[in-house]
Amino acid sequence: MLNTTIETEIVIIGAGIAGCIAAISLAQSHRVVLIDKLESPVDRIGECLAPAARRILKKLNLLEEFESSISINEWDHENGNLHIKNRGTQSYWGSSQVHIVDPLRNPDGFGWHLNRKAFEDFLRFSAAKRGVQCIWPAKLQESRFDDENWIIRTKKIDQNLQTESHTINAKFVIDASGRQSHFARTQGVVRNHFDKLIACWITMKNAELNSMSTISTSKLGWWYSAPLPNNKRIIAFQTDSDLIERATVKELDLFIESAKKNPEMERFLEKNTSEIQFHGTVAANSSKLNQVTGKQWVALGDAAVSFDPLSSQGMFNAMANAMQLTELLLALNLVKEPTESKNRVFYEIYSQQINQVWEHYMKHKNIFYNQEKRFKDEAFWSRRHVDEFNKNT
Template sequence: MTTHKETDILIIGGGIAGCIAAISLVNHYNVILIDKLSEPKERIGESLAPAAQRILKQLDLLEGMQLFEKEELYVQNLGMQSYWGSEQVHIVDHLRNPDGLSKSLNRKAFETYLRASAIKRGVQCIWPAKLYRSAFEANKWNVITTSDDHKEQCIKASFVIDATGRQSHFAKSLGIKRLHIDKLIACWATLPNKEENKMSTISATENGWWYSAVVPNNKRILAFQTDSDLIDRSAIKDLHAFIQLSKKNKQINQILEKNIDEITFQGTVAANSTRLEQVIGQQWVALGDAAISFDPLSSQGMFNAMASAQQLKKLLTTSDIIYNHTPVKEAQFQETYTQQINSIWDQYLYHKNLFYKAEMRWIEHPFWKRRQVRKS
């Protein structure tokens, strides 16, 4: 049996981009938010840029984060100690940042908080609900989803937002291809934190770079970023191989040697720079990582998801294409959104390439040599 629902906006993907978009839009439109997972999954702990706190404050979400038990959702991050370009440490702190300190997140807890906030604000949330197929008929999207027990649901929407991350499931179902700028992956592990120094660490090495940060519940993450074709496949699947790899880096080995018996290998995830060939179409857009995904070196993935959601909300409300749609408005909307995403992408590539070019010690090694040529 197929159930039927109707809404102004259907958002596919209950991560950061999808939740922020839903919370931003629910006071203006009827919004349904779906996700294929019943709850968020564990992810590498990430640093929430200080500027992102402005958006959370605007949406009355920042105060709610502070109500969580101490260090359950986030820990304050004083800054970064960087071994990049030389063995000399370089400290970058947030003490003088007008937006305050960055926050190292428990990513799963943060996304759970955003989902709960969306429900509280009146967003109709449905999960698990997996995209099955869609069709555009009579100026509406008919989206069919399936649940774990194989029940189908048809959601009729005036507008669809694809917030399904790098997989961009909705756009992909329309035949839109994704451009991959590089082959970056991140192999990561967790262990108890036993360091007095709680600053994050970034350390370049011959075939990639390491990242370590303290995250909630007194844990620390270790992550190695490299290209998928430059590493032995066993090193991205096996704890022993990961440990041997980490011992080759002085800074990471100093962290690891204190509790090597308590490390848990979490696996490997995509971390490359990608973008959709087309980020918008007839009454749909791709948002956040679904549109463009960033190298974690930028520390801008979550901020971009939030900021882009806010931009989209403003564009939707000012263009008035949901309730008063015309072909002219649609064309203007598509042009403006495409320009916005292109601008963000160009700025991202510029700063990414600038930072990678600051590391010249292994310029002839494939990992670094590949990053000396600008790609678009």
Template sequence: MSNKETDHKTEILIIGAGIAGCIAAISLAEEYNVTLMDKQITPSDRIGESLAPASQRIFKKLNLLGHESDDFKQTLFSNNLGMQSYWGNNQLHIKDYLKNPDGFSKSLDRKKFEMYLREIASNRGVCCFWGIRLFNSIYEENIWKVTGKSDDLKNRTTRKIKANFVIDATGRQSHFAKSIGIKRIQYDKLISCWISMPNTNTNTMSTIVADEQGWWYSAVLPNSTRIISFQTDSDIIDKATFKKSSSFITFIKTNKIIHSLIPKDEKNITFQGTVSANSTRIEQVAGKQWLALGDAAISFDPLSSQGMFNAMANAMQVKELLANFNIIKDFNLAKTEKFNKVYSDQIANVWSHYLKHKNLFYKAETRWKDSLFWKRRNS
């Protein structure tokens, strides 16, 4: 057994290299010495979400994707012409993006997109530590002393990092915030079970279908991959339904619209499992030279289709705030407290806006008034 231990000093340490963490790192690297750390050596597969058209503005601001070939961009995302929905009644409703000034919504290959962002961050001078998990942290003399360790116990790497400022971008787990005692509030029990498969349909619009015990979502991702997911509360349907491909496909057959998207040959269907999809937030989003970003601060119900865009926009807000208050290079307690107040108010406003719109969406569905899932959302 060996243990390789290294010391490292940085102005900003970002823990978590998902979309929020990478966008923050890329934007902040223009002004600061930035270190990006993630427990995973490479990103994992995730449900492909729609990326809001307004995200194009952020790409342009950060000079992302502009110099990439069309062939390469097509491996990251495909244009989503619109959304077809069966929500509130049995009629088909279509919302298209043809008149949106920012262009189309994008159906994203999350894993490939996050790999691209990691590479850009590294190329732009961000110090990147992959396969390093947060182990502990101590705040002393206005400096964070953070220890990260690899999971390989035989040849373990330990990174001891001193940082002026820490950004928690670890998603819904909010590992850093939790490690310093910040609690997370869960507002519901929503989960999402999903599968992926080759697409065999000519219609590539995203589809959303309300059902008695939850709702369905399907989208076509790059390379003609289709995903299908079902969102419900964790205590409503027998957990065995979401344990393996065969039981989930049997469940899909209860909905004619979604079942029509399944190819006749089921052998190429990949069962991806179940993930949390609930609305959550942490009780405190900023403190002594730290803040929580993206899902680590507030996580959205996927019905909003705003999770990824919020993470990107949130990262850009952080860059502007840090520049305005200049608390990284010139630490001042009074300025830091004001920064925390302004940032906390921004997050609170986003959360309030999100809850208002989420409630409106769910209350638009009134067909199953006796269903526990809809009762919880319409009471």
């Protein structure tokens, strides 16, 4: 077994959106190692990137390349187009009458519907191009703090079943491993879950001319559909894991049958049911670590707090959180001078920043769910009305 030792300043665990943005922004001033357990990104349900992300991409000198997708042949030849314009949302929420929300008055302009897998590939490629040392697939095996350094051990097995391990000595660790928060859990940190929301989803060929997203409620939860790049469409159902028969979120025919009971989803499905890919179920609940930073480590993005997809802020929050973290680390020069006093200041400021984001999110989540009164006596909705909100906060 080959074992490689790497000396660096920052190791980032997780090469998703948060991890890559942090790596790209920190690479200008620090030696950064970025690791991920997956050799390449996989399909994910999140695909709506808010217009405000344009500012972050521009600051990192990624916007022109992202918008033109001119590099797509260089870094990817299978995923196809990177994005299409998000022209707004038609919402059947709180009423059977459609409510249109469009970005025409947004100072940042239009957002995007992403080919999420291609976007993450784009960010990985950009990180490597900026000098970040990228290691994948590499599974976290051990982490310990010794002599003012973190020692991170990883293992990977290649296609020929050859085992390779890395021992990474770093001053600072960023946990960007998503909802699993792998590193934080090794430090004994507990993750608090505030609901049981799951999302079950399919993608299929798009036969709809309307390029807006669609949100529609039902007794058991809410449906979502949107066009995607490469003439595809997503249909997803959000409900609580204990409120639905398991077969419905595990078998395509039952999922389609359930979707057709919703008038808006039925319209998409009656025009075309070809080339359907069933992606199954993923966690979509609101959750938060009870400690988001510690001795020369920090949790970032979904690893720190995860949002209900209704907010459409998961990807933007990951990017904004990464930029905010970079600014704080640079202002304190914490990585190069990790003194006790600086660690205390960082702990207080970063924890406060995450708490403010969380409180803002929970407030608006409560407001939006309370706008749907038609099913207020149903379990899914009664759990999300004012009493549940007050209990959770």
